[in-house]
Each structure stands twice: as C-alpha cells, then as structure tokens.
Amino acid sequence: MTGKNPFEKLDKAFENRVRLQIMSVLMVNERYDFNSLKELLDITDGNLASHLKALEKDEYISVNKSFLGRKPNTNYAATETGKKAFKQHLDALELLIKQQKKG
C-alpha cells in the first residue's frame, strides 16, 4: 500500500466526463476544431463551450481563432501543463484500479 491517498491525486478538472474526453482527444491530435469536437462528442454548443472555457482557464488547453474564408474557425490544442495534468490523472486512475483489485 502506498501511504498517499490516490484520490487526492485525481485532477478536479477531469472529474467531469466531457473535460476528460476533450483532453483525451487533444492528447492524440495536435489540434482539433470546435465543430469536429462537437460532432465527435455529440454534445451541444453551449455545453462544449463551457467545458472548453473551464479547461482554458486552467491553462490546460490553448485556443487559436482563425477564419476559413468567412467562417470563424476555432482550434484547440493541449498545453504542456494540460498534458502533464492529464498523465498524472491517468496515473492516479491506474493506482485506484490496482488498489481496488487488491481490496
């Protein structure tokens, strides 16, 4: 048994399923645009926007706004901080599973 409580290592930002999913996508893709994310996660504009804002506020993702012709195109990418936080969160999940198997 490790002395520390693995629950404390879980990142609060990823308690929400949608935020966890957004980070998963940005871990394996250099960048992803808003509409593709919306299609992939199958959620509403407002819902996605609010979770993206939260991740942006934590500086886990960076936002890049541009125009494709006249259409605004917003791209998101994971920052180094975000990637590190996500990896730590995964490690904590792994630890939790190991402990549950023992118990």
Place this chain on the structure above:
Amino acid sequence: MEEKQLHDDLASIRNLMERSSKFISLSGLSGILAGIYALIGSGFIYYAMRPVMSRFPLADNETITFTDDFWGETSFINILVLVGALVLVASVATGVFLTIRKAKKKGQPVWGNTSKLLLFNMAVPLITGAAIVLILISKGYYGIIAPASLIFYGLALLGASNFTFGDVKYLAILEVILGLAGALFPVYGLLFWAIGFGVLHIIYGSIMYFKYDG
C-alpha cells in the same frame, strides 16, 4: 469514485483517442472486391494480349518493334492503361460506397478530420506515382508500370496506416517488397501486379472483414 465510473472513464478515454485520430470505417469487404477486380483485369490482359505479350518482352530495354497490325504497340498500351484505369475506378467506387455505409453504422463522419488526413497522406505518394508511371510510359519504359505502381501504392498505404487500422502497415510493406521484386524481374511484371493488387487485397480484405467489419 466508484469502480464502475472508473472503468467508464478509462473506456471513454480509449475510445475517443482512437475515434478522434484514426479513420476506423474503412471497409474490409471493399478490399476483397478490389482484389477481385484486379485479378479479373490482369487475367483479361494476360489472355487477351497473349499473342502480343510473347513479342513484348517487358524486360527488354531495346526498342520494341511491332509487325503485328492488329495489336500495335500503341493500342496495346492503350488497352493496358484502360484496363488499369477501369480496375482503379471500380475499386475506388466500391471502396467509397462501402466505407460510407460502414461510417454511418459506426457513427463516424465520412468527411471528418481523420478521413481528410488519411486521404491527404495517401494522395501525395499516389499522385507522384501515377505521374511518374505516365511519364515513363510516354517515353516507352513499359517495364516500370507494375513495379512503380506497387511501390508507390505501398508507400501511400504506409503513410495512411497512421490514420487508420495499424494492420494496413503490413500490407504496405508487402506491396513495396513485391514492387522491388517486380523491378528485379520485369518479365513477370503482370504476375507481381496481380499478386500485389489482387491476391494481397483479397487476403487483407478478408482479415480486416473478420476482425473489424462484424
């Protein structure tokens, strides 16, 4: 956190990492059909052109002279290119149709990030290969057709394999090896071409079909 939620979280991470970065709606069945078209095409060329083939040593770098009035050199090459184009068009059409059907079933957009990346990475080597083959045909180097089309197709698949099922990588490497072998033995160009585009597609299409199409 409950155990169920833990496992759901992990499953959803895994699923999204794959679905967001790989186009997993490629149809195995279309590979099988493309292989069959290629075999029919090469069978047709072999039998219909046999009288010319015997006087048409593809390995020979020397000038080929034709005395046969019925199948002149030009019409032979025209038919070769025409059959190749027909096989290509039929394969692409089948592939697009079956892939759209599978994407709908999987809930993956047909024209999304992943399919765009897949097509772009295939297009560059494929267009380069098609151009070099056409240029060399126009200069009379017919022996290059089979090996070059196999090699460039293999390289296109290798690039594409990062954006779809990893298994495609092995097919890609086999196509390149066959192409190089075909370049060593140009006389058997058509045979190598039939193995690469026909037999290998049928084998790989079947593997993919049973592994992923179900």
